[in-house]
Amino acid sequence: MTSALKKLTCSKKRLVPFMVAPKGQNLDYLVQLAKExxxxxxxxxxxxxxxxxxxxxxxxxxxxxxxxIVES
Known part of the structure; x- marks a missing residue:
């Protein structure tokens, strides 16, 4: 999937798809990643x-x- 994303974005950057369903457990995981x-x-x-x-x-x-980002 990552190689497909590279082709779509024409980028050599390493892209890691990250999908999250709005569940408390997943949000806790995101908060932990942000804290670290x-x-x-x-x-x-x-x-x-x-x-x-x-x-x-x-x-x-x-x-x-x-x-x-669009800033006011």
Missing amino acids: WKLKTVIDSKHPLSKAEDAWAKITDGHATGKI
Whole structure:
């Protein structure tokens, strides 16, 4: 699956899919990872609210390699 994700994102970064169902046990696991600094969110880019259209274009083009943040 990871090789398929690399092809979709055109990235050489190591991608590890992580799916969580909203169960207490899973959320506890995420909290523990965060406390141990083992959970990392990849941020692709940040955009001011006035440039939200540019952020949306990047999302829909499929060229993002992480989360896109729109700040007010």
